[in-house]
Amino acid sequence: MTEPAQFETFGPLVEKIEIKGQNLLSINDLSNSQILDLFELGRRLEPWNRSVINLLPGRVLATLFFQPSTRTRLSFETAMHRLGGAVLTETTPLISSSAAKEESLDDMLRVVSKYANVIVLRHFDDVEARRAVASSEAPVISGGFGQWEHPTQALLDLYTLWRIYGRVEGLRVCIASTDLNHARTGHSMAYGLARLGAKVTLASPMATRTPDEVLAKIGSLGASVDEEFDLEQDSFNDLIYDMDLVYLPGCSAPKGPEAEAFKLTMEKYLVRHETLQRAEKEGRTIYVTHTLPRRQGEMDLAIDSMPSELYFKAIAFSVSIRMALLVGIAGLEDAPQTSLVNPGV
Numbered sequence: 001m002t003e004p005a006q007f008e009t010f011g012p013l014v015e016k017i018e019i020k021g022q023n024l025l026s027i028n029d030l031s032n033s034q035i036l037d038l039f040e041l042g043r044r045l046e047p048w049n050r051s052v053i054n055l056l057p058g059r060v061l062a063t064l065f066f067q068p069s070t071r072t073r074l075s076f077e078t079a080m081h082r083l084g085g086a087v088l089t090e091t092t093p094l095i096s097s098s099a100a101k102e103e104s105l106d107d108m109l110r111v112v113s114k115y116a117n118v119i120v121l122r123h124f125d126d127v128e129a130r131r132a133v134a135s136s137e138a139p140v141i142s143g144g145f146g147q148w149e150h151p152t153q154a155l156l157d158l159y160t161l162w163r164i165y166g167r168v169e170g171l172r173v174c175i176a177s178t179d180l181n182h183a184r185t186g187h188s189m190a191y192g193l194a195r196l197g198a199k200v201t202l203a204s205p206m207a208t209r210t211p212d213e214v215l216a217k218i219g220s221l222g223a224s225v226d227e228e229f230d231l232e233q234d235s236f237n238d239l240i241y242d243m244d245l246v247y248l249p250g251c252s253a254p255k256g257p258e259a260e261a262f263k264l265t266m267e268k269y270l271v272r273h274e275t276l277q278r279a280e281k282e283g284r285t286i287y288v289t290h291t292l293p294r295r296q297g298e299m300d301l302a303i304d305s306m307p308s309e310l311y312f313k314a315i316a317f318s319v320s321i322r323m324a325l326l327v328g329i330a331g332l333e334d335a336p337q338t339s340l341v342n343p344g345v
């Protein structure tokens, strides 16, 4: 049972968000005001992101990860523990669950949703995952679906930006990658930034630009982004010099004969620490974040110890915003009885 004082403190904001029982498969499943209310709830929960606040006692989170993960799975699990809930985890479902015996994802979700109050699912096939979610009796949060979207990574990166600047609107952000076509985090972040009023530039090779479907959706949501193609390292660093944030969603590197060409393209999108230092001398910070994991050669590691570094600072924020999301979706229990009188007397 949620304690009365905590219910009074958090109940009105949790109810205002109005996401109880809802799935979160795309960042576009949240309205702008829901995102901003989640930020406010996340900020209020930050004092407990290294301890415990019993807002979800007795609730169970199941994490079903069909692809490897460090951050997404462990931060959701940390968030649930910090909220006083319990966690079931399946990290290798194709080996250790009945998915290995060809049980369908539909049946797995139907069954697990009878154990858990909330499910976080990461899956390699976004079409299958989006369809199968309908079989779940518990709300499902995407932990990354195929190459489609990774909404909670975007949510935590937007939250980090909001905590640093106090706003997202008007910020200049460059999302850069050798492959924005397959960058699920890049897609979710482009939606979120553009919708919240940031000035977004998407930098990638023309051949691997952001999918038309994502650009069309951004337009249909009344937002816009710019694109820059086929930059060299100098012109890329000139571009980011005017930015408040450089967002690096990373991408899978090809193996075999394409690997060398990919590495050369990757070098063109290298954020040089000299570029960031030049801005520092002018008294401003160009923040750099990477969704991680990062590969060797993908980043200038000198950035790790510069004020621009945001990718490790975001880790602590990720727990708070995922706590907010779990509370919003699981919902607080009804107002606890404050009377000590036995109602049966």
Ligand code: CP
Pocket (backbone or CB within 6 Å): 068, 069, 070, 071, 072, 073, 144, 153, 291, 292, 293
């Ligand atoms: N950023 C991210 O999704 O990391 P993991 O793959 O470790 O969860």
